[in-house]
Amino acid sequence: MRLLALFAVLAFLIDQISKYVVIHVWQLWRIREIDVLPPILNFRYGENRGINFGLGDGISVWVLIVLAVVISLGVLVWAYRAKLNRISMISAGLLIGGALANVLDRLIYGYVLDFLNNSCCGFDNPFVYNLADVFIFAGAIGLIFFGEDAEKATKKAAKKPK
Template sequence: MRLAAKVTAGVLLLDQVSKYIVVQGMHLDQRGAIDVVPPYLNFRMAWNRGVNFGLFSGETDWMRWVLIIVALVISLWVWVWIAREPHSRRVNISAGLLVGGALGNVVDRLVYGAVADFLNMSLPGWENPYSFNVADVAIFLGAVGLVLFTGKDHRANEG
């Protein structure tokens, strides 16, 4: 449980610091785009009012609060689940990634009214139209980790 808390705090801090540096420090919110290592890594400002890829986005304030509540409920559920019984190191790390990422995006919705997405990765000849952030990567890795590493068979093999 202590490991999950450390990972949660680390992800939340890394996410918020990276957003502050890029969005406000580098003024990406005003510039719109910065080529870092084109086309592989670019900063492209996107304010996401929905979930992944802008799904369920809306300009209404109530949707913002619905998404905040959903993220907090899922985070709380994962936290309670992880605290109820001992889990493997990989499960604790995965839970910390998921909760830290979710809380990072909640902070954005509270502060900015939308999630600050800025990482964009493309390939030569293919321009990715979507941006994401550190919290999104953590949520994805945490969810995959929880799927892969939970269950009695996995705990028995790690013990």
């Protein structure tokens, strides 16, 4: 569980620090656009009032906060009970830390601050996201592919004929 907690805290802090630097210190909120490595990496100011990609715009901010907290607690309880392997614990930590970082945004601003934008190869991507979204996505993918109970995996490996 320490690994989960460590990665949850790291994901949370990295997201919040990146938002603070890019949006407030570099004043992206005011200038709206910074081309970093165009078109592959751009900073574009965004206020996400929905779920991902602006879906669910208009849903109560409190519903989204409660939903994120409930999902985070569910993942935490599941990780504790299932005795997950190291990769799964890291994945769970990333998911929880990212979700709680976006919860903090909703509590402070009423929406999630987004600033990352990527386009490539003639495709002009209109969407923006943040590092918390990256952590949530990476954590979910990690849990899908590696989210196996460590004890069950050991027993299954022991039963395989050699």
